[in-house]
Amino acid sequence: MRPPGYLVVYSNYGAALAGLIVQEVSGMPWEDYIEKNILAPLDMHHTTVRQPVPAALTNDLVTGYLYAGGEFQPQGFEIELKSPAGAMSASATDMARFMIAHLQNGRYGEKRILSETTAKTMHSPLFTNAPGVSPMLYGFWERTPNGERMLEHGGGTFSGVTLLSLWQFQGQILWLHQFSVLANLRLRLWDTNTSTTIEWLPMQHFSYTDQLPGLLHPGDNWMGGIVAAPVTDPIQFVESFWTPQALPHLRNRRPAAREDFPGIARQAIANDRCWQAQAVRLRYAFERQDRPWEQDVCFTLAYAPVNAGVAMWNVQRAYTCFAPKGGLDARASHIKAVIANVNMTPEWLATYSVVKQLQRQGLQQQMADTAAFGRKLQEYTAHIRQLGQQMHEERMKSFDRIAESQREYLGGVETYNDPYQRQGVYMPAGYKAYWVNEKGEVVLSEQASYNPNVGDVNDWRKMERRDPMRQ
Amino acid sequence: MKMKSRIVTILLASLAVVCTSLAGTETNTTRGFRGPAEMEAFVDGVIAAQLESLHIPGAAVAVVADGKVYFAKGYGYADLEKHRKVDPETTMFRIASVTKLFTWTAVMQLVEQGKLDLKVDVNAYLKAFKIPATFPEPITLTHLLTHTAGFEDSEIGEYSLDPAHFKSLGQVLAN
Numbered sequence: 001m002r003p004p005g006y007l008v009v010y011s012n013y014g015a016a017l018a019g020l021i022v023q024e025v026s027g028m029p030w031e032d033y034i035e036k037n038i039l040a041p042l043d044m045h046h047t048t049v050r051q052p053v054p055a056a057l058t059n060d061l062v063t064g065y066l067y068a069g070g071e072f073q074p075q076g077f078e079i080e081l082k083s084p085a086g087a088m089s090a091s092a093t094d095m096a097r098f099m100i101a102h103l104q105n106g107r108y109g110e111k112r113i114l115s116e117t118t119a120k121t122m123h124s125p126l127f128t129n130a131p132g133v134s135p136m137l138y139g140f141w142e143r144t145p146n147g148e149r150m151l152e153h154g155g156g157t158f159s160g161v162t163l164l165s166l167w168q169f170q171g172q173i174l175w176l177h178q179f180s181v182l183a184n185l186r187l188r189l190w191d192t193n194t195s196t197t198i199e200w201l202p203m204q205h206f207s208y209t210d211q212l213p214g215l216l217h218p219g220d221n222w223m224g225g226i227v228a229a230p231v232t233d234p235i236q237f238v239e240s241f242w243t244p245q246a247l248p249h250l251r252n253r254r255p256a257a258r259e260d261f262p263g264i265a266r267q268a269i270a271n272d273r274c275w276q277a278q279a280v281r282l283r284y285a286f287e288r289q290d291r292p293w294e295q296d297v298c299f300t301l302a303y304a305p306v307n308a309g310v311a312m313w314n315v316q317r318a319y320t321c322f323a324p325k326g327g328l329d330a331r332a333s334h335i336k337a338v339i340a341n342v343n344m345t346p347e348w349l350a351t352y353s354v355v356k357q358l359q360r361q362g363l364q365q366q367m368a369d370t371a372a373f374g375r376k377l378q379e380y381t382a383h384i385r386q387l388g389q390q391m392h393e394e395r396m397k398s399f400d401r402i403a404e405s406q407r408e409y410l411g412g413v414e415t416y417n418d419p420y421q422r423q424g425v426y427m428p429a430g431y432k433a434y435w436v437n438e439k440g441e442v443v444l445s446e447q448a449s450y451n452p453n454v455g456d457v458n459d460w461r462k463m464e465r466r467d468p469m470r471q
Numbered sequence: 472m473k474m475k476s477r478i479v480t481i482l483l484a485s486l487a488v489v490c491t492s493l494a495g496t497e498t499n500t501t502r503g504f505r506g507p508a509e510m511e512a513f514v515d516g517v518i519a520a521q522l523e524s525l526h527i528p529g530a531a532v533a534v535v536a537d538g539k540v541y542f543a544k545g546y547g548y549a550d551l552e553k554h555r556k557v558d559p560e561t562t563m564f565r566i567a568s569v570t571k572l573f574t575w576t577a578v579m580q581l582v583e584q585g586k587l588d589l590k591v592d593v594n595a596y597l598k599a600f601k602i603p604a605t606f607p608e609p610i611t612l613t614h615l616l617t618h619t620a621g622f623e624d625s626e627i628g629e630y631s632l633d634p635a636h637f638k639s640l641g642q643v644l645a646n
Contacts, residue, residue, distance in 0.1 A: 014615040015571045020640050021596045021612065022577045025586050030640060034573050037580055046561045049570070053563070060561045062549040067526035072551055078565070083640060088570035089563040092531035096540045098572070104538055113576060118583040122575070289609075 012085035019084020030084050041111045042101055046091035051079045053089055061089055189338060196327050198338060201246055201299065201318035206230070209310045230303055230313045234258075234280045237315065238297055247320065250295065255282035268302045268316060277302040279317075285325070295322035337426045416463040424466050434463040507542045510534065518546045529557040531564065575616060582612075589613045599641040 019030040026033050031049045039047055046060055053061050065072040080086035090098075097108060106114030114122065190197040207225035220227045231237045235255060243251040264279035279300040286293050299318035303311065321328055321335050328335065414429045418436050427434055432448040437460045445452075452460040514532050522530060529547035533540055545557030555562075581587040587596070592609035594601045602610055 012568075015568075015574055016640065017593065017597075017602075018578050018612060018615045019574045021587065021593060022574065022581060023640060024596050024598050025581055026577075030574075030577075033577055038573055038576055046563055048563070049573070057563065059555070060549075060558075060563045062529060062557070062562060062564050063551070064565070065528050065551070072526070072528055074550075074552070080567070080570075084570065084574040086567045086570045088566045088573065090566050090569075091561055091563050092533035092545070092559040093540055093543050095566065095569075096533040096535045096543065100535050100538055100540075102576075103535065114579055115583055118579050122579045 012082045015085035016082035019082075022084070031087075038098070038113055041113055042094075042097045042108050044090065044094040044097055047094040048089055049083065049087045051083065051087050052077050057089075060091070191331075191334075194323060194327055194331065196321065196323040196331055196335065198319060198321045198335060201242060201297070201315075201320055203299075203315050203318050204241070205312065205314045207310055207312050225312060225314075230311055232278075232301070232303075234278060234299070234301060235282065237299075237301060238282060241315070242297070247295075247297070249286055249288065250284050250297075253284055253286060255297075256285045257283040259283075264300055264317070268300050274302040274304045283328075292325035293322055294325050294328050295320060296328055333429060415466045417466050418463060419461045425463070427463070435460045436463050437461070510542050511544060514542070514544065522547050529562070531557050531559045531562055533559055578612060578616070587612060589616070 022033055023030045028036070034049050038044070039049075046057070048054060048057055052058075061077075064075040064078070066075055067073075101108040101113050102119065105116045106112050106119035107116070188197065188199045205225040206228045208227065208229050218227050218229075231240060235258075238247070238250070259281040261279040261281070265277040268274065268277040268279065277300055279298075281296050281298045284295045284297065286295070297318075297320045300316040301313065302316060303313040319339065323331070414427055415424045416427045416434050418425045420436060420438055425436075431445060433445040433450045435445075435450075435452050437452075518530055518532065521527060527547065528551055529545070529549050531543070531545045533543040535541055543559035545559045545562060547557055549555045549557045549562045578587060582589060589612045591611060593611060593615065594609070
């Protein structure tokens with residue numbers, strides 16, 4: 001079971017909660033509401049949300065079978081307790097009527113279940129067309145008979161990632177064609193036990209020239225960079241780029257603390273051949289619903305030299321962590337370990353590079369709508385897998401070098417060999433025993449003699465410490 | 472678990488085909504098929520093979536195009552013992568999570584009527600209990616609408632074969 005709160009958002013519970021809200025607001029049971037306002041106008045007479053199915057319809061209901069030992073064994077009627085998430089029984093042509101209504105933007109014959117405007121809104125994956133907002137409303141389309149269901153695939157690419165036990169993972173690609181590719185990658189991780197959450201912030205390339213050609217205006221996308229004057233103060237950057245959308249609850253707040261990371265800045269300068277960089281961590285504090293929270297916003301701002309009158313700059317490695325007050329410092333090494341591992345997820349890097357490739361091919365116009373982008377991404381599925389494999393191998397080769405540079409600024413993180421993946425993983429330092437199973441779940445113990453194989457069906461193997469200086 | 476996957480397969484047999492065909496018809500109604508008869512021949516082949524190889528007793532297919540049912544047909548049995556055949560018009564399958572689309576449609580109807588706001592804390596609408604504030608952002612209907620694949624809840628307490636377990640929605644969710 002998961003604790004209530006953030007997690008219910010992504011679950012049957014969430015859908016059922018929406019059903020309960022329908023019930024509360026309409027003043028009638030959810031079942032009555034659906035019958036009166038959807039099933040009746042669509043003439044769906046062989047459909048019911050009642051459980052068990054009403055007597056008049058029982059002869060129309062299929063019997064579920066389990067095929068075992070060469071024969072079909074009839075099974076009972078399964079009751080979905082969270083009914084708005086899965087109670088319905090329906091005939092094929094009744095479902096066709098529902099689809100027709102949606103395909104015709106709410107119209108079914110002379111009747112309507114939604115106005116054209118509402119239906120179009122509902123069918124629009126970029127419901128909130130503002131940058132920085134999490135990619136909402138895709139979930140609807142995953143289950144919808146429409147070209148846009150391809151996006152489910154994009155999300156699915158990431159869903160297999162398992163990190164330190166108890167961390168949940170959500171990764172998606174959002175297509176905001178007016179932004180550069182970095183702004184389109186989303187990643188969120190949270191710890192079910194402590195409400196600690198790590199979220200990658202929209203990253204963005206910028207270009208600026210003081211002699212803007214007539215057609216370009218601030219905010220335009222010019223060669224993959226948004227036209228904007230360099231902001232050299234990190235606090236001001238957060239205020240102007242993230243608090244309007246990605247971090248609205250930090251609006252008008254000053255950070256309580258600031259930490260600079262000259263090591264990361266030096267690395268950015270060396271890697272990207274930029275002339276100036278600053279890497280910072282800003283610590284914010286805020287109250288929400290009578291509870292004190294703290295939030296770190298970490299990022300690197302890098303500025304390239306002016307070339308032909310154009311200044312390029314960007315924000316890199318941007319992520320934020322928040323937790324109830326005191327949680328960030330108490331769990332610092334865990335958070336760092338998670339961040340270090342996720343940065344290196346092969347699927348993530350592979351998908352990113354495909355998106356970059358598509359953008360290089362100048363496909364942004366064709367991909368302006370999300371459905372087309374989803375299809376494009378699916379065309380590239382095999383390619384993504386192959387790239388993932390390649391990157392995985394390259395990662396193994398360069399792992400030590402990367403591990404070293406990561407540790408330089410992360411600290412508190414050690415490298416262990418995962419015997420299943422045959423690769424290194426970062427683990428929070430300070431434990432006596434590190435175990436991993438075939439699913440990639442990890443258990444850490446402060447007792448050296450701890451053995452998770454006792455009383456567990458998973459095959460747990462002990463992870464040995466890897467010396468990064470020696471292959 | 473095994474039982475569940477079998478039932479799901481039966482449903483997918485009916486629904487997956489509907490969905491796939493739809494995506495095609497959206498751009499070009501008759502691409503690949505010169506009419507319902509030709510589509511029927513194609514679907515017959517696909518379904519027959521699936522029913523046999525996956526040991527599915529019955530399935531139904533419906534394809535819509537241009538606001539009408541273009542093709543619909545039932546295959547196999549709805550109940551093997553009673554020799555009830557699948558009828559695409561009347562045989563009811565458990566559509567499981569596709570139910571959510573009806574819930575979302577209901578939500579959008581109420582948004583249209585101004586009774587719901589997708590951006591408001593859901594606690595404003597809940598009477599019997601409130602969602603505790605575990606995270607800084609309040610939960611809104613926009614969040615609920617974005618149910619994302621891969622994060623299904625624990626199946627414990629999700630299903631029951633005993634009608635006596637059926638509780639009111641408020642009771643189920645308050646836990």
